[in-house]
Amino acid sequence: MKNFDELLDGVLREDAAAEPRAGLEGRVMVRVRADGALPRGCFSQDWNRWRRWLPVPAAACLVAAVSVWYVSDGRVPHPDAAALRGSSPVLAIPAVEAPKPMAADAQSNAPQVRERPLFAEAVARQPKRVRTASAESEPKLETFPAVSQQGNPAGWLGRDENGKFAAIANEVTPAAAKAYRQLQEAQSEPIGIAAIEITPLQ
Amino acid sequence: MRRDDPLEREQEFSGIVERQARFMFRVAYSRLRNVQDAEDAVQEAFLKLYRGDAWRRMEDERAFLARTVWRIVLDRAPRAADRMDDVAGMELASAAGSPERSAAEKGERTLLRRLIDGLPEELRQPLLLSTIEEMTSREVAVVMGIPEGTVRTRVMRARAELKKRFEAMEARR
Numbered sequence: 001m002k003n004f005d006e007l008l009d010g011v012l013r014e015d016a017a018a019e020p021r022a023g024l025e026g027r028v029m030v031r032v033r034a035d036g037a038l039p040r041g042c043f044s045q046d047w048n049r050w051r052r053w054l055p056v057p058a059a060a061c062l063v064a065a066v067s068v069w070y071v072s073d074g075r076v077p078h079p080d081a082a083a084l085r086g087s088s089p090v091l092a093i094p095a096v097e098a099p100k101p102m103a104a105d106a107q108s109n110a111p112q113v114r115e116r117p118l119f120a121e122a123v124a125r126q127p128k129r130v131r132t133a134s135a136e137s138e139p140k141l142e143t144f145p146a147v148s149q150q151g152n153p154a155g156w157l158g159r160d161e162n163g164k165f166a167a168i169a170n171e172v173t174p175a176a177a178k179a180y181r182q183l184q185e186a187q188s189e190p191i192g193i194a195a196i197e198i199t200p201l202q
Numbered sequence: 203m204r205r206d207d208p209l210e211r212e213q214e215f216s217g218i219v220e221r222q223a224r225f226m227f228r229v230a231y232s233r234l235r236n237v238q239d240a241e242d243a244v245q246e247a248f249l250k251l252y253r254g255d256a257w258r259r260m261e262d263e264r265a266f267l268a269r270t271v272w273r274i275v276l277d278r279a280p281r282a283a284d285r286m287d288d289v290a291g292m293e294l295a296s297a298a299g300s301p302e303r304s305a306a307e308k309g310e311r312t313l314l315r316r317l318i319d320g321l322p323e324e325l326r327q328p329l330l331l332s333t334i335e336e337m338t339s340r341e342v343a344v345v346m347g348i349p350e351g352t353v354r355t356r357v358m359r360a361r362a363e364l365k366k367r368f369e370a371m372e373a374r375r
Contacts, residue, residue, distance in 0.1 A: 004364075004365050004368055004369070005361075005365075007310060007311070007314060008314060008361065008364060008365075009333075010311070011311055011314050011315060011318070012318075012329070012330070012333040013333065015228075015231060015232045015235070015330065015333070015334075016228055016232060016333045016334045016335065017228075018227070018228055018231040018232075018237070018240070019224070019227075020223075020224060020227040020237065020240070020241055020244075021237065021241070024223050024224065024227060024241060024244065025216075025219050025220050025223045027241070027245065028219050028223055028244065028245050028248045029216055029219060031245045031248075031249065032215075032248060032249055032252050035249055
């Protein structure tokens with residue numbers, strides 16, 4: 001049916017040859033500018049320019065995060081801590097405050113705050129992972145240990161085993177022995193408590 | 203840094219608008235059948251293009267732009283469909299407004315337009331696109347995202363389907 005094909009082509013050609021109103025191109029550009037597309041385009045260009053540098057701060061953040069994690073995990077030993085620790089597992093006791101041997105009073109029960117640098121903090125945590133034979137042989141306690149006993153699981157500090165500890169410290173390194181003597185001297189000094197003055201309310 | 207200069211960028215974009223705005227209008231019009239809707243679709247397409255940067259990497263300019271405006275047309279088509287019947291008839295009258303044309307011929311064209319509108323999308327789209335500025339089967343395939351051979355098959359099927367329906371309608375008259 002040739003007639004139909006001609007008719008169809010004619011209809012399709014009419015649609016295909018449709019003309020817009022005059023000035024379509026100008027109206028398009030005006031709309032592009034008026035809609036704020038130009039600033040957005042500039043912004044996207046800026047973004048395209050800057051995004052190539054994004055990996056740099058990202059890498060810096062990653063390095064910083066890994067460094068902090070590495071240090072806080074105790075993998076970097078502090079030189080002072082290494083000297084104190086020596087090679088003996090006994091000296092790898094956590095760096096917590098030793099309990100004072102004097103009678104329990106209000107002062108000794110108060111938490112003792114000691115400022116430690118970041119490296120020392122990291123090193124102080126590390127020995128907790130060391131499992132010594134004495135720690136494994138420690139009998140199970142009936143009650144949860146008090147605050148004064150925490151950090152002293154083997155009981156090397158405090159009770160009558162101080163002498164044993166001193167002997168071992170003397171055998172290991174002179175520096176450790178010296179440090180232990182200083183600790184004992186500090187513990188034997190009486191604690192001076194200033195008189196508390198309470199002024200009456202007016 | 204030619205590509206980063208906003209003025210150069212705008213000039214480059216303006217050149218594309220000058221070259222392809224009418225072509226895009228015809229692509230849009232073939233589906234929307236309304237001058238204002240088609241123009242709106244073209245403007246929206248250019249806005250969308252300018253906000254992005256893909257237009258600077260076009261390999262086949264005509265096919266890329268036709269695809270862009272065609273997608274917008276498909277989004278707008280349901281809105282325009284409500285008034286399509288009225289507008290189609292009205293514009294048909296204005297396009298074929300010469301008094302010499304017979305009322306019978308107008309009736310045939312009107313009927314044929316309605317039959318085209320009634321085709322399934324998969325047949326109507328390649329039929330309409332293939333008649334715009336002699337778009338090749340490859341360009342239509344890019345616009346629709348289908349193989350080139352499928353475009354040819356669908357165009358033939360569309361024509362055959364239209365012919366069948368048209369003859370059936372004529373026989374009923």
